[in-house]
Amino acid sequence: MEIKEYVRPSSLEEAYQLMRTRHATPLGGCVWLRMNAKPVALGVDLASLDLDYIRDTGDMIEIGAMTTYRSLETSNLLAKQYGKLFPEALSHIVGVQLRATISVGGTVAGRYGFSDLNTTLSALGAKVVLYPGTITDLATFIAEGAESPFLVEKILLPKGVRGAYQQIRITRNDFPILNVAVAWTGSAWRVAVGSRPAATRLCHAAMQMLGSDPCPSDQTIEAASMQAAEETSVGSDIRASHDYRKAVLPVLIRRALLEVRG
Numbered sequence: 001m002e003i004k005e006y007v008r009p010s011s012l013e014e015a016y017q018l019m020r021t022r023h024a025t026p027l028g029g030c031v032w033l034r035m036n037a038k039p040v041a042l043g044v045d046l047a048s049l050d051l052d053y054i055r056d057t058g059d060m061i062e063i064g065a066m067t068t069y070r071s072l073e074t075s076n077l078l079a080k081q082y083g084k085l086f087p088e089a090l091s092h093i094v095g096v097q098l099r100a101t102i103s104v105g106g107t108v109a110g111r112y113g114f115s116d117l118n119t120t121l122s123a124l125g126a127k128v129v130l131y132p133g134t135i136t137d138l139a140t141f142i143a144e145g146a147e148s149p150f151l152v153e154k155i156l157l158p159k160g161v162r163g164a165y166q167q168i169r170i171t172r173n174d175f176p177i178l179n180v181a182v183a184w185t186g187s188a189w190r191v192a193v194g195s196r197p198a199a200t201r202l203c204h205a206a207m208q209m210l211g212s213d214p215c216p217s218d219q220t221i222e223a224a225s226m227q228a229a230e231e232t233s234v235g236s237d238i239r240a241s242h243d244y245r246k247a248v249l250p251v252l253i254r255r256a257l258l259e260v261r262g
C-alpha cells in the first residue's frame with residue numbers, strides 16, 4: 001500500500017476539511033485499503049482523534065470509529081448489554097492480529113457485502129453519526145450510502161436489546177456465504193441478512209409478521225423465517241449459488257429467532 005502524502009490531524013474538523021477540499025482518504029485500520037493496488041494520494045490518519053472507545057452514556061452505548069473488532073469482542077460493557085453477540089459475530093474473522101487492527105469506522109464506511117459487523121449492528125437498530133453531526137439509521141446508511149465526503153465518527157447502540165447471530169462459511173475464517181442477525185428491541189423484532197453476497201438488508205415483512213410479541217410461537221417463527229427468505233434478494237458467487245442461499249436462509253433466521261426467544 002502506497003500513501004503519497006500522510007497527515008495525522010488532531011481534530012475531526014481538520015480531517016473533514018482535508019477530505020472536502022483535497023479529496024483525502026481517511027485511514028481506519030487500513031486492513032481493506034491495503035488490499036488495493038491503487039496508491040492513496042493523501043491519507044488522513046484518524047488515530048489521534050480519540051475515536052477508540054466503547055462507552056455507556058446512560059441511555060445508549062457509543063462506539064468510536066477507531067474502535068477495533070478485538071475491543072468489541074472483549075468488551076465487558078458490550079457483554080453486559082448484548083451477551084455473547086459480538087464475540088459470536090466477530091471472533092471467527094481471520095485472526096486476533098487482524099481483528100486488533102480492523103476499525104468499526106472503516107467497516108461501516110465501506111458497506112461491504114460480506115460484513116458480519118454491519119449485519120449485527122443493523123439488527124440491533126444502530127445509528128451512525130457522520131461528522132459534522134448527521135445521525136442516520138445504520139441499516140439505511142448501508143442500503144443507501146451518504147453524500148460524499150463523509151466521516152464516520154461513532155456508532156450509537158440502543159440498550160436493552162437482545163440479539164443473536166448466525167452464519168455459514170465454507171471454512172471457519174473464509175468470507176461468509178450468508179450472515180444473519182436478529183434482535184428483540186423490547187417492542188419489536190429486527191431481522192437483518194448480509195453476505196447475500198450483497199450488503200445487509202432488513203427483512204421488513206418478516207419483522208412485521210413477528211409483531212410486538214417477545215415470545216412468538218414456533219409457527220410464527222417458522223412463517224417469519226420463510227418470509228425473510230422470500231423477501232430477501234440473494235445472488236450467486238464463487239462461494240454459493242442463489243438456490244443454496246435461498247435454502248439456507250430460513251434455517252439461519254429460525255435458529256437466531258429461537259435463540260433470542262428462548
Ligand SMILES: Cc1cc2nc3c(=O)[nH]c(=O)nc-3n(C[C@H](O)[C@H](O)[C@H](O)COP(=O)(O)OP(=O)(O)OC[C@H]3O[C@@H](n4cnc5c(N)ncnc54)[C@H](O)[C@@H]3O)c2cc1C
Nearest residue numbers: 026028029030031032033103105106107109115116151152
Ligand atoms: C483477509 C481479510 C479477511 C476478512 N474477512 C472478513 C470477514 O470474514 N468478515 C467481515 O465482516 N470482514 C472481513 N474482513 C474485512 C474487515 O472486517 C473490515 O471490514 C475491513 O478491513 C475495513 O476495516 P478497516 O479498518 O481495515 O478499514 P480501512 O481499510 O482503513 O478503510 C476502508 C474504507 O473506509 C474508509 N474509512 C475508514 N475509516 C473511515 C471513517 N471513520 N469514516 C469514513 N471513511 C472511513 C477508508 O477510506 C476506505 O475507503 C476481512 C478483511 C481482510 C483483509
